[in-house]
Amino acid sequence: xxxxxxxxxxxxxxxxxxxxxxxxxxxxxxxxxxxxxxxxxxxxxxxxxxxxxxxxxxxxxxxxxxxxxxxxxxxxxxxxxxxxxxxxxxxxxxxxxxxxxxxxxxxxxxxxxxxxxxxxxxxxxxxxxxxxxxxxxxxxxxxxxxxxxxxxxxxxxxxxxxxxxxxxxxxxxxxxxxxxxxxxxxxxxxxxxxxxxxxxxxxxxxxxxxxxxxxxxxxxxxxxxxxxxxxxxxxxxxxxxxxxxxxxxxxxxxxxxxxxxxxxxxxxxxxxxxxxxxxxxxxxxxxxxxxxxxxxxxxxxxxxxxxxxxxxxxxxxxxxxxxxxxxxxxxxxxxxxxxxxxxxxxxxxxxxxxxxxxxxxxxxxxxxxxxx
Numbered sequence: 001x002x003x004x005x006x007x008x009x010x011x012x013x014x015x016x017x018x019x020x021x022x023x024x025x026x027x028x029x030x031x032x033x034x035x036x037x038x039x040x041x042x043x044x045x046x047x048x049x050x051x052x053x054x055x056x057x058x059x060x061x062x063x064x065x066x067x068x069x070x071x072x073x074x075x076x077x078x079x080x081x082x083x084x085x086x087x088x089x090x091x092x093x094x095x096x097x098x099x100x101x102x103x104x105x106x107x108x109x110x111x112x113x114x115x116x117x118x119x120x121x122x123x124x125x126x127x128x129x130x131x132x133x134x135x136x137x138x139x140x141x142x143x144x145x146x147x148x149x150x151x152x153x154x155x156x157x158x159x160x161x162x163x164x165x166x167x168x169x170x171x172x173x174x175x176x177x178x179x180x181x182x183x184x185x186x187x188x189x190x191x192x193x194x195x196x197x198x199x200x201x202x203x204x205x206x207x208x209x210x211x212x213x214x215x216x217x218x219x220x221x222x223x224x225x226x227x228x229x230x231x232x233x234x235x236x237x238x239x240x241x242x243x244x245x246x247x248x249x250x251x252x253x254x255x256x257x258x259x260x261x262x263x264x265x266x267x268x269x270x271x272x273x274x275x276x277x278x279x280x281x282x283x284x285x286x287x288x289x290x291x292x293x294x295x296x297x298x299x300x301x302x303x304x305x306x307x308x309x310x311x312x313x314x315x316x317x318x319x320x321x322x323x324x325x326x327x328x329x330x331x332x333x334x335x336x337x338x339x340x341x342x343x344x345x346x347x348x349x350x351x352x353x354x355x356x357x358x359x360x361x362x363x364x365x366x367x368x369x370x371x372x
Contacts, residue, residue: 001039004143010036011140019080030078034062037076037107040140041065044147059094067147071102078109085119088112088128092120095127105150107131111240114209117164118241129153130164130240160250160284164240200257201233203350206245207265212297213238216265216347218329223351226334234351242266242275246282253284261287263350268294268343289350293343300337300344304328 001007014036017029034051041048046065053060063074075091077083088106095104104127111132120128129150139146156165205220207213213236220234239245245266252260262285266275272292279290293299304324337344349355 004043007036007040007043008140033078034076037074038063040146044145046147061094067150073098073102073104074107075104076107080110082111082113083108083116084113085116088116088120092128104128105131107136109133109136111210112164114241116241118243120163126157126161126163128163129157156251160247162244162247162251164244165251200260201235202353203232203234203261203263204256205234205236205263205265206239206248207236208239208242208245208267210238212265215297215325218326220351222329223334223348227352232353243278243282246279249288250284259287263289263291263347265291265347267296268292270295289346291343291346293341300341301328
């Protein structure tokens with residue numbers, strides 16, 4: 001693979017492997033993925049080294065490369081499900097045992113659990129940067145290059161303590177013809193976004209995980225369409241964890257005007273007060289409000305028969321799971337939910353750019369108990 005075009009073609013071939021392929025084919029793809037990464041790094045003169053074992057074979061490293069005086073170790077995984085924090089800890093242990101200043105790049109094509117990035121940074125020294133499929137898409141398919149994506153992530157890690165800066169986000173904009181993000185049920189990802197035509201969004205929403213992001217995108221589209229809203233540009237960003245939702249705001253000064261409006265959506269997890277206090281202690285912008293559904297966004301779908309809590313925790317929504325959310329969003333009684341769940345009311349009003357007297361910024365939100 002001696003050209004960017006060859007790397008892109010090979011990457012697309014790996015992406016085309018059916019999810020129901022045999023285990024042998026998926027293992028082969030994993031090894032080929034390591035070769036793809038090495039080829040992409042070589043094209044950018046990053047001096048890659050392919051998979052090797054340390055002295056006495058104690059550890060296996062998927063690869064390494066050299067950038068601006070720093071050695072980076074690589075761990076690359078292409079699994080079916082998001083990776084848990086324990087997998088990251090194992091790789092971090094390998095990095096900790098190397099020369100001071102060595103950093104790690106973990107690449108997971110299936111993403112990470114919502115708690116992974118949060119656990120990795122809380123109270124610990126950061127020496128590991130996380131990549132996922134949108135990052136690889138940005139580097140290869142959008143031709144930004146691995147070096148550029150990595151440098152952006154390194155700056156956010158150094159300046160804001162964020163190990164997983166998203167390379168993509170949903171954009172929701174309603175015009176006389178509703179343009180929507182397209183959800184691919186086979187991969188559980190939003191593949192297309194609406195092109196932005198203004199210098200800054202009307203609202204930036206930051207949420208915990210990819211499934212949350214997709215649900216919020218579809219809900220925003222329905223709310224804007226139903227209300228015959230004037231055109232609104234909404235960006236939805238995945239922070240990959242609860243505490244990182246607040247930390248992502250530290251990077252806003254580099255991307256948005258000082259007065260940008262933000263909505264931070266985190267799970268209550270049975271402790272709404274504690275969740276709000278966490279946000280208030282770490283948010284780095286002025287114009288923000290919080291929606292804290294309890295125990296999580298699945299509370300908004302309590303009237304439906306399916307089990308959204310189970311599906312959300314899968315993160316990588318399989319066929320037949322996200323489709324249930326899509327149908328539920330179409331049938332959702334928004335007026336009823338506005339009256340019964342304050343967290344949804346905060347979200348609804350933020351999407352429409354409203355702030356009635358009954359709503360306070362940084363509002364804590366709890367679903368009201370049903371009437372006897």
